[in-house]
Structure formats: C-alpha cells, structure tokens
Amino acid sequence: MAETKTKVRNIGIPNVEPPEKTCDDINCPFHGNLSVRGRVMEGIVTSTRMYKTIVFQQDFLSLIKKYSRYERRRSRKLAHLPPCIDVKVGDSVKVVECRPLSKNVSSVVVAVTKSEGAQEE
Numbered sequence: 001m002a003e004t005k006t007k008v009r010n011i012g013i014p015n016v017e018p019p020e021k022t023c024d025d026i027n028c029p030f031h032g033n034l035s036v037r038g039r040v041m042e043g044i045v046t047s048t049r050m051y052k053t054i055v056f057q058q059d060f061l062s063l064i065k066k067y068s069r070y071e072r073r074r075s076r077k078l079a080h081l082p083p084c085i086d087v088k089v090g091d092s093v094k095v096v097e098c099r100p101l102s103k104n105v106s107s108v109v110v111a112v113t114k115s116e117g118a119q120e121e
Helices: none
Strands: 036-047 053-063 069-080 092-098 107-113
Touching: 036 069, 036 107, 053 092, 069 092
Parallel strands: 069 107
Antiparallel strands: 036 053, 036 092, 053 069, 092 107
C-alpha cells in the first residue's frame, strides 16, 4: 500500500524543521491546528512522566543589587509534547508559547537537540 502524505504546516519560526514522524494530535503545531505565538524558549527536559506533557527547566542569572553580583536561578515550566517528537530526560528543547491547553500548560515543544547522556525516565 502507498502511504498517504499528511499535510505539514509551516509554523513560521526560523530554524525549526518539522519532525519526520507524523501524528494525529490536534494540539500539534505541525500536523494539527494549534497556532503558536509569543516567546520562543529553550530549556532542558527534567521529566517526561506526564501524558503528552514534559517539564523543562530554564536557567538564568539574577542580579543582586546590594552586592553587585549575580546568582543562578532556575524556572521549571510545563509544555505539551506532540507524539511526533521524541524527547528524553536531559535533552535540550525549543518551546514556543501558544494558547492555554490546560491550567498550567500554555506552550508546546517544536524542536529537540539530543544530548549525549539522555536517559529514558
């Protein structure tokens, strides 16, 4: 049987290629009808235990004015993970803001950079 080609949308973010796998998730920006807007964030995956959702961590520096020094801080956020994208703990991901999908999820994973020590949780 010949495979049917599924339509892949251009989500309008530079340097982001659509995944090779296809899915039938309506909340996939490439194969569904979820539009993306706003911030493009990068972080490291810390958990993949939730269904179609990941936890990613962003590290940043915060200035302490009194001492004129910086401290390291981190922020943990949730993002929707379409089935067409494979992610493991430790991978670096590119996440884009979208409409709220649930109480705490209002972003979606669009790209993954595999790390050497990535492990399955």
